[in-house]
Amino acid sequence: xxxxxxxxxxxxxxxxxxxxxxxxxxxxxxxxxxxxxxxxxxxxxxxxxxxxxxxxxxxxxxxxxxxxxxxxxxxxxxxxxxxxxxxxxxxxxxxxxxxxxxxxxxxxxxxxxxxxxxxxxxxxxxxxxxxxxxxxxxxxxxxxxxxxxxxxxxxxxxxxxxxxxxxxxxxxxxxxxxxxxxxxxxxxxxxxxxxxxxxxxxxxxxxxxxxxxxxxxxxxxxxxxxxxxxxxxxxxxxxxxxxxxxxxxxxxxxxxxxxxxxxxxxxxxxxxxxxxxxxxxxxxxxxxxxxxxxxxxxxxxxxxxxxxxxxxxxxxxxxxxxxxxxxxxxxxxxxxxxxxxxxxxxxxxxxxxxxxxxxxxxxxxxxxxxxxxxxxxxxxxxxxxxxxxxxxxxxxxxxxxxxxxxxxxxxxxxxxxxxxxxxxxxxxxxxxxxxxxxxxx
Amino acid sequence: xxxxxxxxxxxxxxxxxxxxxxxxxxxxxxxxxxxxxxxxxxxxxxxxxxxxxxxxxxxxxxxxxxxxxxxxxxxxxxxxxxxxxxxxxxxxxxxxxxxxxxxxxxxxxxxxxxxxxxxxxxxxxxxxxxxxxxxxxxxxxxxxxxxxxxxxxxxxxxxxxxxxxxxxxxxxxxxxxxxxxxxxxxxxxxxxxxxxxxxxxxxxxxxxxxxxxxxxxxxxxxxxxxxxxxxxxxxxxxxxxxxxxxxxxxxxxxxxxxxxxxxxxxxxxxxxxxxxxxxxxxxxxxxxxxxxxxxxxxx
Numbered sequence: 001x002x003x004x005x006x007x008x009x010x011x012x013x014x015x016x017x018x019x020x021x022x023x024x025x026x027x028x029x030x031x032x033x034x035x036x037x038x039x040x041x042x043x044x045x046x047x048x049x050x051x052x053x054x055x056x057x058x059x060x061x062x063x064x065x066x067x068x069x070x071x072x073x074x075x076x077x078x079x080x081x082x083x084x085x086x087x088x089x090x091x092x093x094x095x096x097x098x099x100x101x102x103x104x105x106x107x108x109x110x111x112x113x114x115x116x117x118x119x120x121x122x123x124x125x126x127x128x129x130x131x132x133x134x135x136x137x138x139x140x141x142x143x144x145x146x147x148x149x150x151x152x153x154x155x156x157x158x159x160x161x162x163x164x165x166x167x168x169x170x171x172x173x174x175x176x177x178x179x180x181x182x183x184x185x186x187x188x189x190x191x192x193x194x195x196x197x198x199x200x201x202x203x204x205x206x207x208x209x210x211x212x213x214x215x216x217x218x219x220x221x222x223x224x225x226x227x228x229x230x231x232x233x234x235x236x237x238x239x240x241x242x243x244x245x246x247x248x249x250x251x252x253x254x255x256x257x258x259x260x261x262x263x264x265x266x267x268x269x270x271x272x273x274x275x276x277x278x279x280x281x282x283x284x285x286x287x288x289x290x291x292x293x294x295x296x297x298x299x300x301x302x303x304x305x306x307x308x309x310x311x312x313x314x315x316x317x318x319x320x321x322x323x324x325x326x327x328x329x330x331x332x333x334x335x336x337x338x339x340x341x342x343x344x345x346x347x348x349x350x351x352x353x354x355x356x357x358x359x360x361x362x363x364x365x366x367x368x369x370x371x372x373x374x375x376x377x378x379x380x381x382x383x384x385x386x387x388x389x390x391x392x393x394x395x396x397x398x399x400x401x402x403x404x405x406x407x408x409x410x411x412x413x414x415x416x417x418x419x420x421x422x423x424x425x426x427x428x429x430x431x432x433x434x435x436x437x438x439x440x441x
Numbered sequence: 442x443x444x445x446x447x448x449x450x451x452x453x454x455x456x457x458x459x460x461x462x463x464x465x466x467x468x469x470x471x472x473x474x475x476x477x478x479x480x481x482x483x484x485x486x487x488x489x490x491x492x493x494x495x496x497x498x499x500x501x502x503x504x505x506x507x508x509x510x511x512x513x514x515x516x517x518x519x520x521x522x523x524x525x526x527x528x529x530x531x532x533x534x535x536x537x538x539x540x541x542x543x544x545x546x547x548x549x550x551x552x553x554x555x556x557x558x559x560x561x562x563x564x565x566x567x568x569x570x571x572x573x574x575x576x577x578x579x580x581x582x583x584x585x586x587x588x589x590x591x592x593x594x595x596x597x598x599x600x601x602x603x604x605x606x607x608x609x610x611x612x613x614x615x616x617x618x619x620x621x622x623x624x625x626x627x628x629x630x631x632x633x634x635x636x637x638x639x640x641x642x643x644x645x646x647x648x649x650x651x652x653x654x655x656x657x658x659x660x661x662x663x664x665x666x667x668x669x670x671x672x673x674x675x676x677x678x679x680x681x682x683x684x685x686x687x688x689x690x691x692x693x694x695x696x697x698x699x700x701x702x703x704x705x706x707x708x709x710x711x712x713x714x715x716x717x718x719x720x721x722x723x724x725x726x727x728x729x730x731x732x733x734x735x736x737x738x739x740x
Contacts, residue, residue: 209688260582261599264601267582267583268583410690410691417529433511437512
């Protein structure tokens with residue numbers, strides 16, 4: 001009896017060990033759905049191809065995006081099924097770095113300015129000719145501003161879903177019948193007129209932290225400047241244009257006094273949504289929630305030419321980012337059926353991206369912008385000419401070479417007599433070290 | 442033959458008995474090995490490799506401490522300096538303030554149970570909730586304090602975006618959030634002090650303040666040492682407050698070591714592992730010194 005109990009216990013230990021091992025194994029597998037056929041010509045192809053998609057789409061946008069995924073899954077029921085997982089931006093990118101190639105997705109949305117870097121670090125693979133055995137996607141059918149940054153000798157690194165610029169929102173009940181501004185001076189003049197600091201109403205409250213990334217870069221473009229040298233990823237923002245851009249942002253607060261000092265992240269948004277701001281600079285991704293808050297009182301206009309008094313072609317640029325569909329590198333077999341399914345999905349999303357404009361985004365697929373759905377989408381036609389939406393310069397170490405500058409812009413915006421060139425020089429030195437660190441560290 | 446078999450059978454019986462005990466520990470040991478022992482040694486191993494996984498000896502440690510070509514060198518040293526500053530100021534605050542409150546509560550004034558619960562309550566909140574609350578209080582233009590200053594005709598203070606206010610805000614939030622645990626530990630220690638000692642002191646004519654310094658504090662030394670060690674280690678692990686409240690600003694003056702480690706974690710895990718081990722070594726050294734002092738005092 002005792003011996004039986006002993007062997008039973010031994011069996012329990014063996015089971016516990018097996019369960020522990022299976023726990024570890026769960027982390028390795030990735031849950032790939034078995035595919036039958038496809039690799040061997042003539043063999044019957046059955047079953048649905050399962051695609052794992054990871055995105056940084058959140059908030060109000062997520063509702064529209066999930067609706068599109070559901071529509072795709074319905075359209076390809078029994079053939080392709082897309083399993084979508086979304087996370088906030090930082091978590092999304094950390095997950096990609098942590099899980100590729102073992103447990104990562106099949107497709108990932110990556111912001112355009114990061115795509116080259118992710119390709120360099122082999123988190124993604126180029127979409128080459130081997131993908132296009134069933135259907136093709138014409139890269140010329142997409143907005144060239146962003147598409148041109150995704151082309152390589154081996155194919156393309158991804159296909160953009162959208163471009164998302166920053167825009168100038170305004171409160172119609174505060175702006176009233178005043179004519180809308182056309183350049184920086186007019187914007188400041190009107191903002192000053194509408195500022196009533198005794199009642200806590202400001203013309204153009206601006207945060208020193210966010211979205212400085214967008215506002216400074218837009219001002220830099222409009223002044224004719226560039227972020228980095230695309231060949232070397234070395235910074236180029238420490239220029240007259242870079243200094244003028246920073247000065248404009250500082251002047252909004254200290255010279256024209258149309259914004260409170262030292263506003264933190266989203267404090268400007270809060271002032272706008274509580275009716276204490278006439279104008280507000282924010283991403284187009286905020287459109288849905290602002291429409292809910294303001295209803296007919298919401299006004300939207302392009303930032304084109306609004307952060308400079310210059311009138312040349314560059315003055316019309318507005319900084320934009322783009323969500324790009326990329327194929328993640330994976331240890332799992334990337335079968336031909338899966339490659340075809342990926343192309344089918346990306347193509348479908350492009351062709352149906354007019355729906356994405358209902359979330360306030362501009363489709364990168366040219367034909368989608370010609371559709372009635374896009375033309376009838378509220379406000380998006382007011383963002384300005386998509387040809388002026390400038391996405392990041394295409395460079396392998398873009399983030400290291402450029403994004404260091406934003407904290408120094410914050411420093412500049414925190415004091416009326418900040419040393420602009422001194423701060424930009426410090427930013428430039430740090431950016432050079434950041435590029436060096438990323439290359440050799 | 443029988444005399445030979447008996448000890449063997451006895452040993453088997455003992456083994457079987459011990460085996461049952463071991464059996465109960467297997468799930469714990471499996472999880473412990475998987476999630477504690479393996480990551481610990483794996484982290485140490487990673488710190489001696491480069492991005493290609495090649496063995497590089499102490500190169501990462503050298504780069505972190507001395508190689509000025511890399512951004513993370515200055516980042517780590519700055520982060521470590523900020524962490525040490527936080528420890529140096531927050532630890533005394535987190536001993537003195539809870540001790541003062543614990544002594545007051547020990548007198549059992551009216552409503553002391555309510556205040557004890559009130560003071561402990563923040564400890565159970567998550568850091569996200571704490572920061573959300575304090576941002577509503579401290580933020581410029583939209584914060585409660587800013588509105589109060591305006592109402593009094595005073596000028597604006599950028600509590601979260603300028604120094605020394607950013608550090609002051611972090612200390613206030615940290616003390617408010619974490620002092621509850623120290624109050625409970627010190628309060629328990631106060632309860633264990635024999636009240637007759639106080640009575641004897643009162644008969645001898647000792648003032649209240651004198652009894653605090655000559656009776657309460659010496660008899661509470663054990664608890665104070667425990668609280669001191671716990672608080673120092675917790676303060677070295679400062680992360681959530683500066684991350685969410687000041688985002689390491691202004692100009693990275695509140696960017697602490699753990700923030701630097703995390704910022705390198707996914708791009709340069711070998712650097713992050715080396716930094717974590719360096720920080721760990723510093724914490725171990727401080728704990729050993731404290732333990733040595735405590736031992737010497739007991740001797």
